[in-house]
Amino acid sequence: MSPTTVAKGMREIRSGDTAGPGRVRRPGGGRPKLIETDLTLVKDLEALVGDEARGDPESPLLWTAKSVRMLAGALREKGHRVSHETVAKLLRGLGYSLQSNRKTLEGASHPDRDAQFRHVNQAVAAAHAAGQPAVSVDTKKKELIGDFKNAGREWRPKGRPVEVRTKDFKDKQLGKVNPYGIYDLALDEGYVSVGIDADTAQFAVQSIRSWWQHLGEHRYPGATTLTITADCGGSNGNRLRLWKTELQRLADETGLQIEVCHFPPGTSKWNKAA
Numbered sequence: 001m002s003p004t005t006v007a008k009g010m011r012e013i014r015s016g017d018t019a020g021p022g023r024v025r026r027p028g029g030g031r032p033k034l035i036e037t038d039l040t041l042v043k044d045l046e047a048l049v050g051d052e053a054r055g056d057p058e059s060p061l062l063w064t065a066k067s068v069r070m071l072a073g074a075l076r077e078k079g080h081r082v083s084h085e086t087v088a089k090l091l092r093g094l095g096y097s098l099q100s101n102r103k104t105l106e107g108a109s110h111p112d113r114d115a116q117f118r119h120v121n122q123a124v125a126a127a128h129a130a131g132q133p134a135v136s137v138d139t140k141k142k143e144l145i146g147d148f149k150n151a152g153r154e155w156r157p158k159g160r161p162v163e164v165r166t167k168d169f170k171d172k173q174l175g176k177v178n179p180y181g182i183y184d185l186a187l188d189e190g191y192v193s194v195g196i197d198a199d200t201a202q203f204a205v206q207s208i209r210s211w212w213q214h215l216g217e218h219r220y221p222g223a224t225t226l227t228i229t230a231d232c233g234g235s236n237g238n239r240l241r242l243w244k245t246e247l248q249r250l251a252d253e254t255g256l257q258i259e260v261c262h263f264p265p266g267t268s269k270w271n272k273a274a
Helices: 003-015 041-049 068-077 084-093 113-129 201-219 241-254
Strands: 134-139 176-184 189-195 225-230 257-262
Touching: 041 068, 041 084, 068 084, 113 134, 113 225, 113 257, 134 201, 176 201, 189 201, 201 225, 201 241, 241 257
Parallel strands: 134 225, 225 257
Antiparallel strands: 134 176, 176 189
């Protein structure tokens, strides 16, 4: 210890001065806060993380790279002497937190949107009351075929994970598959038809035909109608002429009167929670 520090301490003891209850040094001791000596630090930090910087080509950071280390590096390039730990403390002090995107923004709502949903609900309820089948159809996410990485984990011997490809490029030999789902609204059961070609209206109706042949006609032997609910896009779009033509062929084959209820635009799913 320095003799000067010892002598200073002896003088403080003899004077009887104390730091005060709960303190180890007098007020004003220690290194001043960085924001007190660097007056533009907070302003420059807020400019980096503010919403107005998102997507701006002149911004030094994009929203995908806003880690505290990247922020500290950008601040140092501006002449600030700051560490990533200090950046994290400053952000918390400014009311920032780590957050992911949240799907809340929707397009414009049609004034008859509620009436459309009520009509769909009434059509399905009427089919159920009459003992007639009602299904919801939709194309599911297209999947790559091959040894590609998939979400989730499974129990395996330690240190021996399943090895998969590093890049998710489509295999030219195996390609992709198109799962098309048919959901029985009354029985709360799903049926998936997997196609290896394009997701067309012919494939969509063939999937419904397959469901009817394998499950539908056995579970609803006296059925005379089939109610289908669907979104307005993809292979079962409300403006797709081929979708209507193929459904007519299915109706001719089965003798069923087919009624299709499309959800309002921008609505992709409307199945009850399990």
